[in-house]
Amino acid sequence: MTNHYIDFRNADVILNMGGNVAENHPVSFKWIQAARDKGAVFIHVDPRFTRTSAKADIFVRLRSGTDIAFLGGMIKYILDNKLYDEFYVKNYTNASFVVNPKYSFDDGLFSGYDPTKRAYDASTWALEKDENGISKRDMTLQHELCVFQLLRKHFSRYTLQKVTEITGTPEEDLTKVYKAYGATGAPDKVGTELYAMGWCQHTVGVQNIRAMCIVQSLLGNMGIAGGGINALRGESNVQGSTDAGLLYNVWPAYLPTPQAHLTTLADYNKTTPTSKDPRSVNWWKNRPKYAASYLKSVFGNKAAKENDFGYSWLPKLDQGQDASWLYLFDEMYKGTFTGFFAWGMNPACSGAHAGKVRQAMTKLDWMVNVNLFDNETGSFWKGPGMNPKKIRTEVFQLPCAASMEKEGSISNSGRWMQWRYKATNPPGVARPDGDIIYELFNKVRALYEKGKGVFPEPILNLKWDYETNGHFGIHKVAKEINGYFLEDIPEHPADKKAYKKGTLVPSFVYLLDDGRTSCGSWIYSASYTEAGNMAARRKKTDPTGLGLYPEWAWAWPVNRRIIYNRASVDLDGNPRDPNRPLLKWDAAGKQWVGDVPDNAVPPMGTDGAYPFIMKPDGVASLFGPGLKDGPFPEHYEPLECPIEKNVMSNQRISPVIKIFEEGLDKFATCDPRYPFVCSTYRVTEHWQTGVLTRWLPWLIEAEPQMFCEMSLELARLKEISNGDKVIVETSRGKVWAVAIVTSRLKPFNIAGNIVHQIGIPWHYGWIHPKDGGESANLLTPTIGDPNTMIPESKAFMANVKKITQQPAKRTTRS
């Protein structure tokens, strides 16, 4: 999130699109309710009427997978009706920037497309620079190649009529939402967007969010209280795990994982983002300091200038390699690797195309399953359709502690790092994950010390000194993440003050690229300082009255509660919205008052620093040249879709998505055997694959079995009655479910055709309860967004039919 949960209460309009906030983030609904109590309008846009819709002031349906069309229409509406915040658009976005004349867009394709590679050469999407290397701008926004004019041209195609044909949303419903949300373009009005997997799990997932970023930037809703683009995380600590570099493509704190051709640290540092514009802070220019400090944190005294701080000991990606989830299991299926740790997850139910995932696991020599309970992953070898005699995979089950059985921090969607105490001991032999991994590594290292392992340096040189009283010491790790001064620094370049060796750095501003500092994760630097553990703070002071609570826990970066907050003030540093003053420049004291400023430079004036400090140009990107699928969002149909032709162009699906074509991967578009659009989703009562919640009697009592929600019209068509047992089937698999026939789902009119939508939850699995049902992911396809590879679980094609009782077969004698 750019903002945080409590901040919802500051909004005038709350749009929940791509999510189901009441059901999946119920506690946050408190703040939506607080906004509504003050007169805010709450809008829900979704294929399905949910518990969220029941509380919405405006509820509007759209066909799953058509959000870009819906939002494209909104962008056009905002531009046509001049609802945008002109000051903001001119000063704080790249609207005025001039684009390369070779940039073009024609019939669904941006310039630079190579059909053989299914990829773009993005060089023609570049922004034009002047002789000093500074982006060319036209502040009148009239230049035909300026972003504003290109944006207008691109989205002029998204007429109400076309949007309705694609989404199935009636024109009057579209207008209702556009009008209500567009009203937040006034400087003293603000709108926030809350999304979740409903936007991510599409082959156009990133562009769904990009489209809303454009809306928010046009309306001046970024960097202000009550605004922002707010991702509601589906796991309480998924923000923290992403920050900690759990994914293949990043080291901790979003430093990119080095690629093999960058053989030295100097090569790696050459890829640091640059800007020649003196008005752009370009905070990423500091990356070499963070990289060196990270390496010092990993290899300690073994990391020296002479050995590139151990840079060569860390794994590199092959150039252009994608090692994300879908590829990982595809490689596992092909037998590329033989061992697997399934740690705190249940891929046999959570992975898209779970049937393939389960088959992939049969190719392993060994698997370690670390979890609270046995699950469909650890016991895959005795699951449905498996023959244990033929599976050689050896599975080790390690029971671990639950969150309340260990101490540590959790980072919520609003980037708050909150410290939790341990409430009780774990049962039996279960141990905290940290203890398990700490001891495991000690054993691995002992083996390397004894024998001759291949490439032993990273193992032998790793700094692994986090033990406290024979256990994994969580405070030692938290301090390591914050970072230390490793030498006495008599006069620090940041503030000319002296710092002592062995003390904690006050913040990442003090990190150095010469090996004199360490830091496990630069964005968390300042979280655990000489003043103590900031995440454990619990003071309820609220000096701004906006609910920032700066002394409650700690938010990254540097306790900033709303990022890009300098976009909330005018050129002189005065709040543009007098009712929600997030930041104000105190000219006499020469300092900002309010939130922690982003960052502490004087007001922008006419030649000062731009507010979007993490972007190379310092402004919000209406035109975003950094993605694989285009600088503007464009509507493409899901990989599996119900219509033959994309209403917008001759490119039916995203031209750059990776198609897995071998083995078990099968897809069906416009196939009469699979005529209905299907989405998977969650309910309040279960969590993820249900590994925790299916074992809780009160929760399984409330949502006991797999269900399939469908409209009255579809039920009539398929002769299904409410409560009937049905089979839901795709080209990849089938599951049984109990039919919930409901007026909450409705057929869509898509370009003159009736399209039915069904939906199923993904919380069940064969292990428990025995009559609960199976994983919805047995149905979902192996296909992902080209930028993130998040699978398209929200829009695929399925059939549903009633299970008819077959008469018992009579044995015939011949």
Place this chain on the structure above:
Amino acid sequence: MADKSFFIDTTKCMACRGCQIACKQWNKNPGTKTLQRGNHQNPSDLSFFTYKLVRFSELEEGGKTKWYFFADQCRHCIEPPCKATAESLGSKAVSRDEATGAVIFNPKVKVKAADFQAIRESCPYDIPRWNEKVGGMAKCTMCFDRIKEGMLPACVKSCPTGTMNFGDRKDMLQKANKRFEEVKKVYKDALLANPDDVRTIYLLVDDPKKYHKFAAAENSIGITRKMALKRLFQPLSDLRQIIG
């Protein structure tokens, strides 16, 4: 301890069922075996083991879908007909705490099936439940064991949206009336259900029947016709006992 009441603002309820689960947890009630029946409401009804149940009611009016949520529980009536009926049958299963007004069933007191039937029928809100094995009755206790320690009832404590409220009766009535005045401006059919007769006051925005058959009592005094008849005949039955 002052006279207590709940105020349940259904306009804020999004059916997360935190109250239903918290109630089970605090009262150590088991999860019962349920099946998906084509409806998200589960368990299907209140029971000896379920004192608090979020009821889901789906309807379509003028092409508009509505989904009403009703967090059902004992109303802790000012004049509890269940207590009067139990007493008329010579049962000590129902008592009332004079300080708080909590109406309490003692599940250990055996109640015959027929007597339970009479007690249940006397309740305009269809709350009392009985278990054949145990032979006793159970329902919401107002978390009497929590409130006497100054804690909130478990359902109120768990509610994230402000739907569930609990406190001194005069404060709850004030809160209910204030919220009713606000809500009335948007929903012309808004009402407070039987506020003068019960200690669990619901704010509804539509005909109570659309939420649940027993959401509100039909007459304002909270006593059914059957109950009134029972009262009428009470002295006579007592007399018969004496004669017998």
